[in-house]
Amino acid sequence: MPELPETETIARDLDAAIGGARRVVGTTIVRCWRRAKLVVIDLSSSDRIVVQPRFTGALLIDDGHLDAAERRYSAVAFHLADGRTLHYRDIRRLGTVTLMNPGRFAEYVSAIGPEPLDSAFTVAHLSARIRRSRQAIKKVLMDQKAIAGVGNIYANEGLWRAGIDPSRSAATLTAGETARLHDAIVSVLTESIDARGTSFRDYRDASGQRGRFAERLDAYGRAGEPCHRCGHRLIGTHRTVLCANCQS
DNA sequence: AGGGGAACCCGTACGC
């Protein structure tokens, strides 16, 4: 399930492969980039193709060698002037591909919170958002209106790094905890992008490769295994995992 | 307003 680092990897690869004036029938792909968990494809017409992969969506380039298994679930195909085809494939079909004009795109994006890897995302910003919510801190982290791009995996990882219980009411976090959480989110997302994301289940990048961050996870998917920090057994379901000893 | 819950979808895992 692509979160920020996986979506960033998809967008970067896509931009390298087809960004910079690749002609599609009737228009030209100018640039591919990421906002939150969305892959955004800028067209010369000033419209944009906005792809939300959700769980199983992937953008794959067929240069004539894409195997039939990958092509099988293709829902949308963009034929490029150079002969290649950009496929949106989605096994569970919960993802979306939307063509937006500039007004619609601006409206859509304005409802999304700040990018955690932008300099505008400061401890003060996180603190202000956290302080006014009595919801569990993990739920706030996953709220796209609060912070863009963080989902279940990186919410678990960030909270583990910061040593904070995911079920803690957001408003009860101290200034020190908020600062640690901010640093934890930024570092885990940055490191995951460097590793080309976390591959779980169906996620593949634009060339069909898996990400390497899965082997570096500290919490997500590790219930019952020893904490990498203190050795205590991690508790929880596959959804929320924590170390009861060092996340209080 | 803010929070809670259902719907969306289909491959996988599991039970009989």
Next chain:
DNA sequence: TGCGTACGGGTTCCCC
């Protein structure tokens, strides 16, 4: 073996 069913999971929409 083969069929049927429960499950998952982010976002959106609806309702309280």
